[in-house]
Amino acid sequence: QSEIRKRLIEAFTNAGQEYLSGQYLAETAGCSRTAIWKHIEELRKEGFLFEAVKKKGYKIVHAPENVTADEISFGLKTEFMGRSIHYEEKVDSTQKIAHRLATDGAVEGTVVVAEEQTLGRGRLDRRWHSPKYTGIWMSIILKPNLPMHKAPQLTLVTAVAVVQAIEDVTGLLPQIKWPNDILIDGKKVTGILTELQADADRINAIIIGIGINVNQKLEDFPEDILHTATSLSVETGQVISRAGLMQAVFARLEKLYLTYLKDGFYPIKLLWEGYALSIGKxxxxxxxxxxxxxxxxxxxxxxxxxxxxxxxxxxxxxxxxxxx
Ligand code: BT5
Structure with missing residues (x-):
């Protein structure tokens, strides 16, 4: 996603229901009006619908239903989480790409997302089923200044953020099964995989992989997880916007992560225990x-x-x- 495209989408996000003139967009994005027009044409091809009114300008009236960088940026309200998006149609694992980007100096909050994974991975080399267009398969790069033994806490920070985001978007009340499963009525809807890049005892980067089953139908699940897995769509009977849910995850995670860095794990622990499934059992x-x-x-x-x-x-x- 180019800088101009980023600024353009941000301008439309901030504009809400207002129209933005070509002149205004050109000034905000720092390019010519012809360039703006070309960007708008490209966004149209991606599936964005614009309303254009003479003398007033443009407004986005519909965003498509994929998880491209443009769609995720449109409506995003965070400072750094999800601000840099690396999008792929099909990959083996988003974790692998994120590791490479982290080594190459990706900024904190960079996200790798794919429509489909052919070799999505769980813990201990298990597989994560990641079919096309139906789920959120993403890896988030964080660069906290922490000793290595604290890394597992970030799995729990993430779990709380995802539960809250699912609650915000769907009204469902998921629970957490230690350490990394999020369940609805006992069935797994999300898995989290935290991986580390460390030097001596310090963390260089943490790659947090998040897989969320969003719009699968029950029959989409393979035999081996048919009775243990569910999706948000199965649970609500509705189609859920993946980009919208990603924005909610980024907003919740940014807030919790900053709280965690400032005040430590204790406030997160309290929240986590409130959502935990197995405590006392x-x-x-x-x-x-x-x-x-x-x-x-x-x-x-x-x-x-x-x-x-x-x-x-x-x-x-x-x-x-x-x-x-
Ligand atoms: C996890 O492992 O739950 C972590 C999954 C992390 C996936 C994300 S997707 C984006 C990023 N890129 C990757 O390559 N991975 C991360 P674990 O606790 O080991 O659970 C794996 C087990 O969950 C499998 O052995 C299956 O039994 C089950 N499973 C596999 N796919 C599933 C799915 N889509 N929904 C529910 N359960 C699933």
Missing amino acids: EIIARTVTGDIAGKALGITEDGVLKIQQEDGEIRHVYSADIII
Whole structure:
């Protein structure tokens, strides 16, 4: 997305229902009126609908339903989250591209998004089903100045932000299953994958992968997740704007992330526990070294799960799949 295109879309976002003249747009975007006209033509080809009124100018009356940089920018209200968008029609994994961009000096809040992933990944090399046009498959680059052991907290910060965004857009009330699943009525609607680029003990970049099932129909899910997965559309009976939901995620995440950097994890922990599914329940944590069974007590200041075993011993779980 060029600088001119960015400024143009921002001007239309700020204008709301008002018309903007070609002259005004040219001045704001810093280019000629002919260039503006060409950009508007390109946006039309992408699916934007304009209303043009003589002597008044242009207004956007409809944005298309993909997740291109233009569509995500139109209506975006954040300072830095999602301000730089790298869009692809089809990729193996957005995580891979985001890692490369982060190494190449991408700014904080840069987002890689794709309409389809052919090799979307979950934790422990599991697969993430990411079919065309129906979900949000994106990776967000953050560059916090934090020691490495704090990275898992950002998974929890993100989970809270996504729950709030889903609530804002759909009115649904999702729950979080530690550490990285977001469920609606017990079925998985979102997975989060946090990956690190670190030097010694400092974080260079955190790549937060977020997969949200948005407009899939039940029959779109493959056999192996048919009974464990759901989409926002299945739950609401409506088609949800993916770009609109992404904007909501960016707004919520920017706010929570800044709170987290300023005040630490405690305020996030309180919010997180409010959305958590398994606190107080008997669970099994399946770790790479074996199962830990007991009552989920909550999370520590560092976002680590605490489980009290039957013998009373309290175990700290850093990474596991939870079976309820
Ligand atoms: C996750 O892993 O839940 C993290 C998923 C992160 C996906 C995003 S999409 C954008 C970015 N780019 C990537 O390549 N990845 C990230 P985990 O907790 O390991 O869960 C994986 C398991 O969830 C699989 O083994 C399936 O059982 C199930 N699953 C796969 N696809 C699903 C889907 N679309 N909806 C619900 N469940 C799914």
